[in-house]
Amino acid sequence: MRAIQITEFGGPEVLKISDVAEPVAGDGQVVITVDRAGINYADTHQVENSYLSKAELPMIPGGEVVGRTADGRRVVALTGSGGYAEKALIHPMRAWDVPEGVTDGQALALIVQGTTAAYMLKLSTHLQPGESVLVHAGAGGVGHLSIQLAKLWGAGRIIATASSEEKRQQTLELGADVAIDGTPEGLKDRIIEANGGKPVDIVLEMVGGPTFDESFAALAPFGRLVTFGAAGREAAKPIEATRLMKGSKTIAGFWLVDCFRDPQRFSAELTELFELTASGKLRPIVGAEYALSDAATAHQDMRDRKTVGKLLLDPTR
Template sequence: MRAVQITEFGGPEVLSVTDVADPAAGAGQVLVEVSRAGVNYADTHQVEDSYLTSASLPLIPGGEVVGTTADGRRIAAMIGHGGYAEKALVYEAMAFDVPDGVDDVAAVALLVQGITAWFLLKKVTHFQPGESVVVHAGAGGVGSLAVQLAKTMGAGRIIATASTKEKRDLTLELGADVAIDPAAEDLTAAIIEANGGKRVDVVLEMTGGRVTDQSLVALAPFGRLAFYGMAGREEPKDVSPVALMKHSSTVSGFWLAHGFNNPELLRQAYAEMAAEVAAGRLRVVGGGDYAMSDVRTAHEDMRARRTTGKLVIDPRK
């Protein structure tokens, strides 16, 4: 089969399409004919070996797929690696049935990014109706879904950040009340101003560096910041417990891999969001449908923050 395989760690330049042996299903696994593989920031870290867990070579990247089993079942699934290929092995416990009315791009978008948005709001920050929330990278895969989910949960005010006017306009279309530029010199002041002069209750943050630092200072008493990525590849400053006491703030980290220990909760999250998509109440923003032969371009575009919504790879091209 055709697959993207790396034999050394690095940037997009190490990604190459080659022929490899078809995978063989073991106990508890099923072989899937892949129709789309999702592309995530985590993939770019995996390829350069800067992710939370170290990778081994040779490696076929890609942590999520949608496709069809030999018996005609259409499923979406999260996998550790191996997604950028014509065929992939999926553990049955991590396979989610895709309902009618959910296309391939939406089906795969609701995996890592959709379930992450669900966890961030419902389990990590315990978001409540009437609260204000800042969604950084609000036009991205997680952000675009988090904005909409916060709206359905009764958010008092949704503040999205995005790097361009086009992206900010998109967040407003999706339900944000205000959209601001995260490059503002004083991001803390910009966030508070966007919330009518008041500090905010919840921040969903995946950029790192100054964005994290200045967002933390914008939290209201009992405010919560959930840190779930570092797209800027710059670590935030260390957080002092004394500084947290100043506003009774909470900073939490989130890594979706820890949800793998509770497949039923993952299944609940996926089913809820898929039902919203099928009913037309949740919009998945497509960010680019790349041929597998253009995988380097997909990674370059994602790393350069040129994209919105969900990026996917078509392994048949």
């Protein structure tokens, strides 16, 4: 079968199409015919082996797929790896039926990025009605869903950052009250100005480096910042405990893998997102769709911040 199999770690250039043997289901596994594979920013880290969990070669990247099982079920599933292929192995405990009214692309937008947004707002930051929320990369996969969910769940002022005027306009259409340039220089002041001259209560941060530093400096007393990525591939400055004490601020980390310890809650969160989408209250944006052979282009576009919404791979092309 056709797949993207990497034999060395690196950037997008290592993503090359290959002919590999079809997967064979072992105990507790099911083979799925992949209709679409989702692309996450974490995939770019997995390919260069800079992710939180280390990868082994040879490897087929891709942690999420939607497709059909042998008995005809349309499911969206978490694979860990192996998704960038015509067929993939899944575990029934990490596969969910896609309901009517939810497209393949929407299901892929929700299974990782939607649940990430939901967990961060509910569990990591404990969003309270009326609180201000800063969403970095507001036009991205997690960002565009975070804006909408924060709005649905009673946030006050929602501020989004984005790298272009077009993307900033999109975040406003999604429900952000104001959109600003996410460039690190002067970011703290722009955040506070966008919030009516006041620091913000909640920050969802996935850039790292100086963006993290500026965002932390813009936190209100009892504010909470959750970090869930390092897209800038640059470490933030260490924060001493006294800086947390002054202002009673909180920094939380988030990794979706930890949510799988409670599969019932994860299923409940995903089900709620499916219901919100089917009812039209939540609008996952499906962005560009790439041929499997163009996986390298997809990764480069994502790293260059050229993309919006959920990116898909079509294994039939």
